[in-house]
Amino acid sequence: MSINSLDKKSEKNSATTLYEKLWQQHIVEDKAGETPLLYVDRHLIHEVTSPQAFANLKFHNRPVRHPERTIATMDHNISTRSIKIDAAGEGAANQLRTLEKNCKEFGIELFGMGHKNQGIVHVIGPELGLTLPGTIIVCGDSHTATHGAFGALAFGIGTSEVEHVFATQTLRQTKAKTMRIEVNGTVGSGISAKDIILAIIGKTGSAGATGYVVEYCGSAIEALTMEERMTVCNMSIEFGAKAGLIAPDKTTFDYLAGKEYSPKGDVWRQAIADWKQFKTDDGAEFDTTLVLKAEDIKMQITWGTTPGQVTSVDGVVPSPDDFTDQVEKDSCSAALTYMGLTAGTKMTDISINKVFIGSCTNSRIEDLRAAAGVVAKYQAQGRSVSSKVDAIVVPGSYRVKKQAEAEGLDKIFSAAGFEWRLPGCSMCLGMNDDVLEAGDRCASTSNRNFEGRQGRGSRTHLVSPELAAASAITGHFVDLNS
Amino acid sequence: MEKFTTHTGLVVPLDAANVDTDQIIPKQFLQKTERIGFGQHLFHDWRYLDVSGKESNPEFILNKPQYQGASILLTRENFGCGSSREHAPWALEEYGFKVIISPSFADIFYGNCINIGLLPIILTANEIDTLFVKSANENIEITVDLANNKISCAEMSFDFSLDIFHQYCLEQGIDSVGWTLKKLDTIKAFEEKMPAWQ
Numbered sequence: 001m002s003i004n005s006l007d008k009k010s011e012k013n014s015a016t017t018l019y020e021k022l023w024q025q026h027i028v029e030d031k032a033g034e035t036p037l038l039y040v041d042r043h044l045i046h047e048v049t050s051p052q053a054f055a056n057l058k059f060h061n062r063p064v065r066h067p068e069r070t071i072a073t074m075d076h077n078i079s080t081r082s083i084k085i086d087a088a089g090e091g092a093a094n095q096l097r098t099l100e101k102n103c104k105e106f107g108i109e110l111f112g113m114g115h116k117n118q119g120i121v122h123v124i125g126p127e128l129g130l131t132l133p134g135t136i137i138v139c140g141d142s143h144t145a146t147h148g149a150f151g152a153l154a155f156g157i158g159t160s161e162v163e164h165v166f167a168t169q170t171l172r173q174t175k176a177k178t179m180r181i182e183v184n185g186t187v188g189s190g191i192s193a194k195d196i197i198l199a200i201i202g203k204t205g206s207a208g209a210t211g212y213v214v215e216y217c218g219s220a221i222e223a224l225t226m227e228e229r230m231t232v233c234n235m236s237i238e239f240g241a242k243a244g245l246i247a248p249d250k251t252t253f254d255y256l257a258g259k260e261y262s263p264k265g266d267v268w269r270q271a272i273a274d275w276k277q278f279k280t281d282d283g284a285e286f287d288t289t290l291v292l293k294a295e296d297i298k299m300q301i302t303w304g305t306t307p308g309q310v311t312s313v314d315g316v317v318p319s320p321d322d323f324t325d326q327v328e329k330d331s332c333s334a335a336l337t338y339m340g341l342t343a344g345t346k347m348t349d350i351s352i353n354k355v356f357i358g359s360c361t362n363s364r365i366e367d368l369r370a371a372a373g374v375v376a377k378y379q380a381q382g383r384s385v386s387s388k389v390d391a392i393v394v395p396g397s398y399r400v401k402k403q404a405e406a407e408g409l410d411k412i413f414s415a416a417g418f419e420w421r422l423p424g425c426s427m428c429l430g431m432n433d434d435v436l437e438a439g440d441r442c443a444s445t446s447n448r449n450f451e452g453r454q455g456r457g458s459r460t461h462l463v464s465p466e467l468a469a470a471s472a473i474t475g476h477f478v479d480l481n482s
Numbered sequence: 483m484e485k486f487t488t489h490t491g492l493v494v495p496l497d498a499a500n501v502d503t504d505q506i507i508p509k510q511f512l513q514k515t516e517r518i519g520f521g522q523h524l525f526h527d528w529r530y531l532d533v534s535g536k537e538s539n540p541e542f543i544l545n546k547p548q549y550q551g552a553s554i555l556l557t558r559e560n561f562g563c564g565s566s567r568e569h570a571p572w573a574l575e576e577y578g579f580k581v582i583i584s585p586s587f588a589d590i591f592y593g594n595c596i597n598i599g600l601l602p603i604i605l606t607a608n609e610i611d612t613l614f615v616k617s618a619n620e621n622i623e624i625t626v627d628l629a630n631n632k633i634s635c636a637e638m639s640f641d642f643s644l645d646i647f648h649q650y651c652l653e654q655g656i657d658s659v660g661w662t663l664k665k666l667d668t669i670k671a672f673e674e675k676m677p678a679w680q
């Protein structure tokens with residue numbers, strides 16, 4: 001039997017969680033007095049968190065142990081207006097060229113500017129079939145949790161760990177606690193995967209899952225498409241989770257079939273048989289469980305400076321008095337000051353002047369279709385982007401861009417006054433020139449509303465692609481269901 | 483990595499929860515390809531009034547004269563949340579911090595600190611409150627004794643715990659990559675048993 005976890009399970013004859021099975025499948029060594037050593041199947045790298053790791057390898061004269069298990073892309077720093085490496089400034093160009101040199105020297109495949117597979121690291125992994133169930137995937141980026149949507153144990157790492165994976169193809173990890181998040185029922189009309197995950201974070205708070213690996217389950221999760229599952233798992237880090245997982249099923253296998261890097265032939269057939277075992281057994285115990293009713297989830301908007309500071313579109317900006325915990329009171333008060341908001345203001349009365357549709361959370365084809373669908377409805381009424389709003393749409397990868405253009409989505413956006421850009425991380429973190437000015441208020445489909453995240457003094461409200469698209473046209477948040 | 487045994491230093495109390503790594507080191511300073519040059523940009527948007535970092539913000543705690551030379555950062559819960567950027571602990575270390583004391587840390591940040599020899603110490607919320615109260619009235623110094631997992635501050639002392647291997651790596655200044663490379667035979671044996679799709 002090729003699945004280590006099954007051997008262990010039959011020995012113990014006890015129900016185990018998906019996380020436990022992934023853990024057992026990857027233990028290289030678990031020795032008393034040492035942190036367990038786990039095997040890493042896939043290492044994704046980009047220009048920002050890899051140069052110092054490569055430099056240390058060179059200093060010690062160490063090779064990359066498995067260059068074929070490592071894939072590089074350019075995403076964080078790049079311009080979304082030009083595929084020229086120099087287009088995003090000297091510092092970015094230096095980092096991008098350093099990545100090119102390092103990949104060449106160490107024999108790593110790189111999807112550089114202009115390559116048909118280039119894009120945001122967490123968009124291209126899945127769409128190319130590099131992300132597989134039952135594997136461990138790491139990347140020097142905290143949104144690596146995205147790949148957990150396939151039943152892979154996927155998590156972000158620091159640069160020292162990037163170096164460790166380069167040199168050894170392993171990582172030392174302490175075991176996390178397990179949290180089960182069950183979303184049962186059917187979500188209402190217009191409720192997206194982004195609303196589901198923001199509603200979850202609203203319940204747990206921004207650190208509610210620190211020390212945990214989360215497994216999402218329940219009928220509302222099972223009903224999600226792969227891209228929607230990725231949106232949910234992507235934001236696991238935003239409530240502190242080490243990783244987010246969804247058990248692989250037919251939806252997963254159908255998505256992966258025939259992808260460029262997916263296994264083929266007999267290996268594919270064996271893979272499917274093995275992957276079906278990667279699910280939590282009935283009766284397996286979790287350290288903690290949270291249950292939500294899908295019907296209760298409304299369209300979400302963040303009002304503060306952490307993703308947990310979130311409410312529904314028909315809600316109001318809260319007051320520090322609404323919280324009992326002193327830390328939460330203080331955080332609310334500081335957030336209202338930074339965000340320039342007054343307690344009691346209806347969310348739909350908040351005006352915005354910038355819109356960003358993109359990021360590893362919401363830049364896939366289904367996100368762009370959903371946003372374009374909203375835009376098309378307004379266009380039918382003769383409406384376009386508000387004269388007070390600048391709005392950009394940044395597809396997650398070249399493949400997404402090509403598909404969107406084949407479907408004419410770019411024309412819908414452009415005709416309505418959105419700028420249609422080239423793929424990259426863009427305004428999610430603003431390492432390139434896609435930054436907000438102080439005081440700008442942005443409806444953003446990204447994942448972080450931290451102070452200054454999109455530009456010093458900028459104010460970010462995290463929303464779904466549908467709500468971002470509607471806000472661009474009306475100039476304020478709108479309850480699409482009212 | 484340098485060995486960590488004991489450390490005595492001045493405490494600076496940063497009374498904020500959920501301090502994310504974007505605050506610790508904003509993205510515009512992540513374009514370096516070297517490991518140095520981050521300390522001057524630590525807490526940039528809080529520390530400086532202007533974008534270029536020339537005008538110091540006198541209200542920010544790290545800029546107050548009595549905290550110059552501090553090497554121990556006292557802070558609130560969920561410190562280091564958000565981005566996995568190791569540039570955050572690099573910046574803290576380069577600024578001069580050796581120890582960070584908090585009721586809780588984000589997981590990736592915590593691991594990054596251990597890997598570079600910056601000691602993250604978790605105390606209870608009550609113990610943290612006690613230290614904040616004390617530091618509000620006077621400058622305090624703390625001594626950290628890693629071997630005994632104890633910190634002391636004047637007449638008070640608190641115990642903390644650390645993963646046994648983390649403790650060993652910090653005390654010995656272990657090169658973790660070199661340590662694992664000694665186990666290549668075990669890794670190879672594991673690889674031989676892996677299914678073809680993995």
